[in-house]
Amino acid sequence: MKSPLRTTAQRVEPPTRRESRVRTGVALAATLAVAIGAGAIPAQAAAPGAKTQAAAPGPKPSPAPNSAGAGATTKDPSPADRAAAQKAAAEAAAQGVADRPYLGWSSWSLQATKYPGVNPNGPASWLNEANVLQQADVLATKLKPYGYEYVNIDAGWSTNYQWEPNFDGYAREIASPERFPHGMKYVADAIHAKGLKAGIYLTVGLNKPLYGGGTVPIWNAPGCTTADIVYPDLRTTNGWDGAYKIDFSKPCAQKYVDSQAQLIADWGYDFLKFDGVGPGSFRSGDNYNNVADVAAWHAAIARTGRPIEFLLSWSLDRNYAADWKRYSNGWRIDTDVECYCDTLVTWNNSVKVRWDNVPGWTPWAGPGGWNNLDSLNVGNGEMDGITEDERQSYMTLWAISAAPLYIGDDLTKLDAYGLSLLTNREVIAIDQQGIPARPVTPTGPAQVWGMKNADNSYTVALFNMGSLPAQVTANWSSFGFGGTATVRDLWRHEELGVHNGAISATLPSHGSRLFKVTPTGVAPKVASYEAEASTNTLVRGASVGGCANCSGGAKVGNLYNGGALRINGVTVPKTGTYQVNIRYTTNDPRSATVSANGQNAVTLAFPPSGGWDIPATLTVAMQLRAGANTIEIDSTTPVYSPDIDKIEVPLTVR
Structure with missing residues (x-):
C-alpha cells in the first residue's frame, strides 16, 4: 500500500530500479507446469468417469498485471485480519501441523527437467509408483535420521503419460492405473510403513474434464451435480485457466470440496499442495481470486479430522498474506525454482531471485505457516546445474529463511558433497528453530543476512551475489550488539575464536559463509x-x-x-x-x-x-x-x- 503518511491525491510511484529488476527476473523465470484439465473441452464432452485429454506440460502464462505490476504497492492487512491469521496459525501449530518447517522430498523437479534419461516417456513422465517408492526408500534410510520425512507427489498422479485424467463418478481425481497401478492409498500406506509422511497434489477450481456437462453427481451431497458448484457462464480460473471457477455462494460447492478432502484423507495423505492459486500464479482479477477456495479447503480438511499440512502455490500475492496464513500452512512466495532445461535448476533461473523476494514475506513466517521457497536441488551435482558454491548458498538462504527444506533431486544419485549439505545438523537446526533472517546490507553483491536465535546467539550469513570474488563483512552493530563474540562456522563445523566487532571473509562468486555468533563482551555505546x-x-x-x-x-x-x-x-x-x-x-x-x-x-x-x-x-x-x-x-x-x-x-x- 502507499505509505500511511501520503494522501490519496498524490501519485503512486513508478517502480524503483530494484522493483524492475525483481519483476524482470520473475517474468524470465515463468516456465512450465502441469495443470490437469488445462485444455478447454466442450461442456458436454466428459461423462462421469470418462477419460478426456488434458493439457500436457506447457509454458506458464506471462505475468498479468497484479500487485507486482508497475506502480503498484502492497497494502497492510487490517489489525483484525492480522490477528485472525496469527490465531489460526497458532491453533494449527498447537495441533502439530506445521509447527516447524517441514523436511522431505518432492517429485516435481525430476518431472520438470530435460536432463537426459529422466523423463523417457515424454514431459513429466518420471512420475510413477515405482520411482516414488524408490525415493521413499532412500529418504527413509539416508535422510530420515536428519528429520526428512515427507514424500510429496506432484502433478500427474491422476493422468496417464498422454495427460488424460482419471477420475471417479463424483468428479474427483483418482490414480492413473498406468502410473500408480495399486492406487493412491497403497502408495500412502507404503510410505507410512517406512516411517514417513505422504503428500499429494491438486489444482484450484473444478478441472474442466471433470465437469461432465454439469451432470456429474457430488459425493455425499444428494441433488448436487457439477452444474451446481460453478458459475453458469463457466468462467475459468487458476494459473492456466484450466478449471471452472467454483461459486461458493452455492451450498453444493462446499460439499464438493469436502468430498475431495475426505477422499485424500481416507487414502491417508498428510500433505496437500494446492496449485495455481490466485491472486498469484501470475493471475489477478475476480476470476482468479481463490481466497474462497482456500478457505473452503481449510474447512474441509478440518472436517476430515486428519491433520493435513496445506500448501498454496505459486507466486502468491502478498496483498493477501493474512488470508494465506489464516487458511493454509504455507505459501509459495515465488515462481518455480526449476529451469525446465537440461538440468534441474540454474542460478539465474530462478534461484537468485529469492534473495530479492524473501524479505517482504519474512514477518509472515512462523509456527503454523511458513514462507515456501520451493524445492531444494543441491544434491545431484551435474544434474543440479549449479556450482558447489551456489549449492551451498542455495541451501543457506533456505535454512536462514526458516523455509521448508524439501529436496527435488534424485535421492538415488546423491553425491558426497550434496549429501554433506543436506545432512548438516547445525544448518538444519537453524532452519528448524523457525526464526527467519533478514538482510542488513542488501545493496550490491556483498550481502549480510542474519537474526537473533532462540538461545540469544546470532546467525550471520555472508553472500557474494556477484560474478567475481569479493570481501563481505558483517558488523555486530547491524544486529544490535557489539564488542567481542565467539564465532563458529556452521558449514565447516569449525570454531573460529573471538572476533571484535565484525567478521569478514573473501567469498567466491555466488559463495557464502554461515556463522553462529555468540556475544561475549560489553556492547559499545x-x-x-x-x-x-x-x-x-x-x-x-x-x-x-x-x-x-x-x-x-x-x-x-x-x-x-x-x-x-x-x-x-x-x-x-x-x-x-x-x-x-x-x-x-x-x-x-x-x-x-x-x-x-x-x-x-x-x-x-x-x-x-x-x-x-x-x-x-x-x-x-x-x-x-x-x-x-x-x-x-x-x-x-x-x-x-x-x-x-x-x-x-x-x-x-x-
Missing part, C-alpha cells in the same frame, strides 16, 4: 536519533506520522521526488567510518540516497520490511567527522523512498 525529532529538518513535503511499532510511536514519510529527512546533530567522538543503522518501514522495495554533511552520497536499495508498521534495519558505512554531523535521507528521484523510524550510530569507529 550507541546513539539513537529519532526521525520525528523537532531538531531535524523536513524537506519538500516530508512529514511526521504515527507508527505503532516504531520507536517513539512515530516516523517520517512522504519522501518523494526530492523530499528528504535531515537528521541534525549526529555527534561522534572522532572522524572516521561509522556503521550507521537506518531503521525504516516499507511494504515494497524502495530506494533512497543517503549522505553525511552533503558528501559521499550513496543510493541504497531498501528491501520490504514486511509492513508499513513493521520496522527493519539496514546498515550503511558512513564517513563522519568529529563533533556534529547532518545525515540526510533523500528520495532524489520521482519515486517514494521508505519511511524512516530512526538511525543508530555506534560511538566507536570501524
